[in-house]
Amino acid sequence: MARQPKKQRPEKHWHRGGCHCGAVAFEVRTADEIELVDCNCSICRKTGYLHLIVGDKDFRLVRGQDALAAYTFNTGAAKHLFCSVCGIKSFYIPRSHPDGYSINFRCLDASEFKSVVTTEFDGSHWEQNAGDLAALESN
């Protein structure tokens, strides 16, 4: 029997990030080639949020559980987490991936990636376009 070629999964590395004051710190594991989502929904537009969506195995909170406050609106499915000291939303639990996390790419500490591709998402019409996000779960 011919041997099946092993499917190559991209190697992943951990990156550090957090809020502005340092109360909240996390680590996120990604491939060196990443895809970001620039969403124009009511909250992302106002925060300038740039999404890096990962599964729960690729995220760990280093510190700040007690500093995090949650904000919800509309369906309440997304848990918008922000630092109660400095107000920065460095990651949260998105409606599109309730078992994962969306990291704010702008809140990563200096990190290097081989490629960073940003895709626009029309989140102002979330219901019609949510399917586009399904493919983004960390590869």
Ligand SMILES: [Zn+2]
């Ligand atoms: Zn903070």
